[in-house]
Amino acid sequence: MSASHSSSVERAPTLALGAPLSRAAFWLRSRLFATPVSAVVSLALLYLLLRWGWDFFGWAVLHAIWQVPHDAAGLPQTGVCRAAEGVGACWAVVAEKYRFILFGFYPYAQQWRPAICVLLFIGLYAASAQQRFWRRELALIWAVALVLIGALMWGGFAGLPLVADDQWGGLPITLILATFGLAGAFPLAVLAALGRRSRGMPAVRMLCVCYIELIRGVPLISLLFMASVMFPLFLPAGVDIDKLLRAQIAFVLFAGAYLAEVVRAGLQALPKGQSEAADALGLGYWQKTMLIVLPQALRQVIPMLVNTFIGFFKDTSLVLIIGIFDLTTTGRTAIDEPAWQGFGNEIYLLLAAIYFTFCFAMSRTSARLEHLFSRGQRR
């Protein structure tokens, strides 16, 4: 922090007015109060910001109820919260329900297992965002971690009770759907995008166009609905594919179609000369694609890819309609209980905060990658 401070002083000597306070004053004057109009706008916005900020602070902190008493039967007495409605937040609902929101109907005593899985996911994301971990081993670590996550969630070995996946819920479901969904969708998208552009194989091309256009032209909800209700009708009696797996496949197909168009945009933006140079050097189609075309094409479209990732991460909440308990569904269900009805604000703020954390992390990572890849590669 201090290093960047001093370097900015060196770069901009006109701003170096000595003490940090006067630098701040200079910044304020030049950015916020440069003209009478901007001063008025700045003051008005400042007033609104302070007022709303203070109101929110009062609601969320000063007048908030953090805990509620329980009666003899152990039922929460939410009278205090009801009394404070509109004045103070009732965070007691979060304190009471966070385990259910995070892990759904997973057996209470076993919830350390999905908790570890969530930490594993977060660890994987964090490691994958670091350039120094980009080695072949990372793929292996991913594979091992994903198998471990599956094993932990299901159990049924080493004394861990078996937990069928219709009992899973909450954050692990959201992360599983999003991670496996994107991990499956991305290669599919690359293949579909390449296929759509292949001139030599009209059949492959038609297949890819049909896949992309059909899936893109259908709402995700109807796709999930088909996966959950219609698809089993076509299976022979006795054969049953798990509901979660069906939803997962629907997600892979859906995200794949959208990502395919993003990847295609990247492929199209690549100058033809790159491909020709690779051809002239004697590289084969897959060598050319993997070493020359895709690395450049994908870098071009990082912002769009991450945009799709973020949208897709939040779309996992649509599994609500087929009765899978993802994070949004558990949140909604938590306030179905009569005692807690009406405390949606608090719960939805919590959900928003969780979604935001993941999406913001993706967004920052995207910005970092863009910066990293643009180094030394101006043209």
Place this chain on the structure above:
Amino acid sequence: MSEPAILMEHVQKWFGQMHVLRDISLSVETGERVVVCGPSGSGKSTMIRCINRLEEHQKGRIVVDGTELTSDVRALDTIRREVGMVFQSFNLFPHLTILQNCTLAPIRVRRMPKREAEELAMEYLRRVKIPEQAAKYPGQLSGGQQQRVAIARALCMQPKIMLFDEPTSALDPEMIKEVLDTMIGLAETGMTMVCVTHEMGFARQVANRVVFMDRGEVVESGPPAEIFANPATDRLRLFLSQILRGH
């Protein structure tokens, strides 16, 4: 004399309705240096790009280094391994360093060990006089430097034939010389070269033969001294006058 390095017989090509190559017959001997010139749109780039099948010809026969170009992928691989190409717009791979640009094909196509490929690449980078740029990315180099890297990259495949498609047309005037000097140096090693270029000085200095194309046909060909001194056709006379006026 042994069989020619490149043999084109009655080659024809159309882009849709447009007849871009009309009955081109041309043979280039091993070690020969041929300069192809002609007004823009004359089909000279298309012709040279047919030699390694960046463009497909539709009629006629092209035999390169004893292998006929057909839709057979094997034959194409063999030919592309033996034919290096330098493009007008360099086409270096911007996401790879200069060294990686040069070692990519030897490692992946020739299956050369990495160490050996890097030594080879450094040797050619020294020959084009930019070994000190090996760790940089193409975007950090000037146009002339990039084009010299592109020449080194093609040479790293140790091709028997080098094709140049207007290698100096995208360069600022002060950089043309460094690229031409590199090409002259290459010509002195006895490399078989086909160059599409408007650099008549270069043609005079290194070419065994100049081929003049116009409207998809070979109009005239011969040693540079003869062809420039006594153009036999009006079309070449007109072209030369325009080129010279431009200089």
